[in-house]
Amino acid sequence: MTKLIKFGGSSLANGEQYQKVINIIKSDENRQIIVLSAPGKRFSDDIKVTDLLIDYATKVINKNDYQDILKNIIQRYQDIADTYDISDKEFAPIVNIFKQLPDKDYLNNDYLMAAFKAHGERMNAKLMAIILNHLNISAKFVDPKELGIVVSDENPNAADVLDETYENLGHFGYGYEKLVIPGFFGYTKNDDIATFARGGSDITGSIIANGLNIPMYENFTDVSSIYSANPKIINHPVSIKKMTYREMRELAYAGFSVFNDEAIIPAIKGNVTINVKNTNLPDEPGTLIVPEGSFQPEHPITGVSSSNRFSALYLHKYLLNKEVGITLKLLTIFQKYNISYEHMPSGIDDLTIIFDKDNLDKPTIKKLCNDIQETIKPDKLSWIDDYAIIMVVGEGMRDSANTISDIIEPITNDNIPIHMINQGASQISIMIGTREANANQAVKSIYKEFFNKEK
Structure with a gap:
């Protein structure tokens, strides 16, 4: 072969x-x-x-x-x-x-x-x-x-x-x-x-x-493998023996840097198995990245990662959900400044728009907020520059009804405010928004809940 x-x-x-x-x-x-x-x-x-x-x-x-x-x-x-x-x-x-x-x-x-x-x-x-x-x-x-x-x-x-x-x-x-x-x-x-x-x-x-x-x-x-969490946050995290393409992509989005998530796309299309190994310790098995078709997860979650590369725009307006065309108005403003957004979680009166802060500078942020204030006329508009996203990922999530509560409970027990929760349509990832200062502790809390108990 x-x-x-x-x-x-x-x-x-x-x-x-x-x-x-x-x-x-x-x-x-x-x-x-x-x-x-x-x-x-x-x-x-x-x-x-x-x-x-x-x-x-x-x-x-x-x-x-x-x-x-x-x-x-x-x-x-x-x-x-x-x-x-x-x-x-x-x-x-x-x-x-x-x-x-x-x-x-x-x-x-x-x-x-x-x-x-x-x-x-x-x-x-x-x-x-x-x-x-x-x-x-x-x-x-x-x-x-x-x-x-x-x-x-x-x-x-x-x-x-x-x-x-x-x-x-x-x-x-x-x-x-x-x-x-x-x-x-x-x-x-x-x-x-x-x-x-x-x-x-x-x-x-x-x-x-x-x-x-x-x-x-x-x-x-x-490195000898891809780990279940960032070794800079968790001491000696568990090595991942095998994971799917989409688990790798989800974790790479929020900080896993061993293998570039964009680089994996041609391999996904070709059904190629990737083995991440260590040049200095080549006999160690490393981590296999495989198609999800026949993959059998051993644990509810495979890994937890976090990234501080985000900013968020929060706006509040009564009856926001009844206003026709508001999303189009926002997208038109984003297009004007040639920027894209990452996520847009919303409620009936509230909307948070999450951006990659690397794509924005202070003058653009100021113009963007002014245009939104003038066009949408929200009751409240605020920019959050220290936004962080935590990704909890695992193919095993689909088979566990309690995974979301098991993720949220240790975070709330540690008094970490949660600003956003979003479960992907694939049901293999949970995205949590919090402030940058709380991100590492949130990772530690989730890791302890899932991995320390399994030892």
């Missing part, structure tokens, strides 16, 4: 980490397709290669001297190459490609930035292929262009994969060689490089696993 394996930046930060990756590749002959990120931090105060490339691109755009940052970038790869005694002749193409980046033609500065960033992954995959062959492991560098990964051109630094990519991958053939593929980017129909947004290499892994009909996608990172 062919496996696709993907390694994150921390797994590829230096020669020592590279050797761990190579040992993993060698340990299973089925690990044939390898997707790589750019080298990450070697230590806590280090700089990721992608950030160095952003600095390089910025200096080129501003016509500033970039020789020092260029030397730093090349040295990061040189240090890894030196670990394996790669000759200057073999390494020279990587040096030349980095040096030639400023001389290429780009549609605009956004495309320049995307191309510079993408070369962190691109050169890392080239280097890995050189090293594997040097170690007598037959390997081939494969560029996303050769695979036929075609992406949108509206935003070159936050591109979306186009459907024709999967048809192209369906025609791609490969043999006995290890295929080493850079993550994070694809090519527009005009053959310009464009990068994905968050979790770009994870997205590439999912796309290729889907397109090549690969049943197992092993995603290697720096």
Whole structure:
């Protein structure tokens, strides 16, 4: 069974980490397709290669001297190459490609930035292929262009994969060689490089696993599993052995950051099983992310997460529920400022609109509130900037009539005010709104109720 394996930046930060990756590749002959990120931090105060490339691109755009940052970038790869005694002749193409980046033609500065960033992954995959062959492991560098990964051109630094990519991958053939593929980017129909947004290499892994009909996608990172709660909030939380795609998506929405929730979508469409594993402890089983069809939950809930990235607008108006067209009026205002809302829980006289605060600034908030006050004329209007959302998720919720009360009781016992409760239509998640200052304690209360009692 062919496996696709993907390694994150921390797994590829230096020669020592590279050797761990190579040992993993060698340990299973089925690990044939390898997707790589750019080298990450070697230590806590280090700089990721992608950030160095952003600095390089910025200096080129501003016509500033970039020789020092260029030397730093090349040295990061040189240090890894030196670990394996790669000759200057073999390494020279990587040096030349980095040096030639400023001389290429780009549609605009956004495309320049995307191309510079993408070369962190691109050169890392080239280097890995050189090293594997040097170690007598037959390997081939494969560029996303050769695979036929075609992406949108509206935003070159936050591109979306186009459907024709999967048809192209369906025609791609490969043999006995290890295929080493850079993550994070694809090519527009005009053959310009464009990068994905968050979790770009994870997205590439999912796309290729889907397109090549690969049943197992092993995603290697720096943790041994996905946990039932944030280890920064709960000491030694329970590891999740197996979870469904939609559980992962729901938990990632409110803070689970091990695996980007958007990156999982191509894998969902391809029915690919994902195994999140630890590069530093590769023999540990990790966490399986599987389709929900035959999944049998072992517990009522799988995990609890929280996020403070939200703000909320609360408005009160008598007979609000009788006013025709109020939602349309609100949506028209949101469209005016090009913002989207996350949730809109309501009562007969009250309405709360929840936003991702990363998409708003203070001037926009002020204009938004003024327009709503003028258009809707509420009796009360207030902005809540310290809003938090807690997600309690589990496929087992559907089979337990008491889950909601079991979630709410420990929160209320700890005198934590609840501002919103919403159960998803899938019946596998409960969303709770509270203030930012109370979010961590709410997570602790829920975790203790479900997981400490099970021990």
